Amino acid sequence: MLFRKIQSRIQQYLKSDPNKVLIVSGARQVGKTYIIRDIGGKLFRSYVEINLLEDSLGAGLFKNVRTVEDFYLALSMKAGNKMRDRKNTLIFLDEIQAYPHLLTLLKFLKQDNKYTYIASGSLLGVTLAESSSIPIGSIEVIQMYPLDxxxxxxxxxxxxxxxxxxxxxxxxxxxxxxxxxxxxxxxxxxxxxxxxxxxxxxxxxxxxxxxKVRAIQREIHEYYGLDAAKYDGEHRLKIRRIFEMIPSLLENKKKRVVVQDIENKKGKRFSDYQDEFDYLISSGI
Structure with missing residues (x-):
């Protein structure tokens, strides 16, 4: 297993009894799921992992969950006999950005204090920026990056x-x-x-x-490009264009975006693309 500096922070959280739910945010493929799975599986007798993105594309058990009781019902259908008492059970909500309403529910799940929770998400910065009902005092978001x-x-x-x-x-x-x-x-x-x-x-x-490394990089780069295109139609093409410009910009001595090059239109200003740049920064890609 690769050593990651963030693992001590996750271990500290899971070994203590904090009053907030920890959310590990980061771009695709930086190792969020792997490290939480590894640490959680070692520290807890019962470990329940729910990939909410897969759920949103399949069974949709958590799609309409809005109350603690509804959450426990969906959880029991997914986890079955894995759930034990709180001290011995960790619930890992992976890809929580797929269901933004569950971010709000985390506050009430923590207050109910039945299990230990941890979550992770990609494009989470975008979700947090767009949501008006995030329980700020009940969650702690830490950022995970590729290996330094x-x-x-x-x-x-x-x-x-x-x-x-x-x-x-x-x-x-x-x-x-x-x-x-x-x-x-x-x-x-x-x-x-x-x-x-x-x-x-x-x-x-x-x-x-x-x-082989290059092949992996190309595949992940394509995933990032797909993430860059998840915005609505008005902004999608501009976001994808800015994303695709990044390699050539890094090769440029000035390393500066010429905004007229984004759509090949004269008279454009940075403010015309503020939303697109904010999206790319918030997404972590």
């Missing part, structure tokens, strides 16, 4: 001691021995090629095959 360089170093065999030594050298502005410097530069180049998405990192660690 330190996590990538850990995946490549660097332990706590080595990382502490590197950190001290950096803070003291001391140079590294040449072999260590060359090793770090080599891994930095690989990190820039592989990126921090767990599937891509695991593929690289297993096969050291950049072609």
């Amino acid at each position: 360089f330190e996590e990538f170093l850990r995946a490549n065999g660097f332990g706590d001691h080595a990382l502490d030594e590197l950190r001290q050298k950096f803070l003291a502005r001391e140079s590294l021995d040449e072999p260590i410097h060359l090793r770090l530069m080599d891994l930095l180049k690989k990190y820039l090629l592989v990126g921090g998405l767990p599937d891509a990192v695991n593929s690289y660690l297993k096969d050291k095959n950049i072609a």
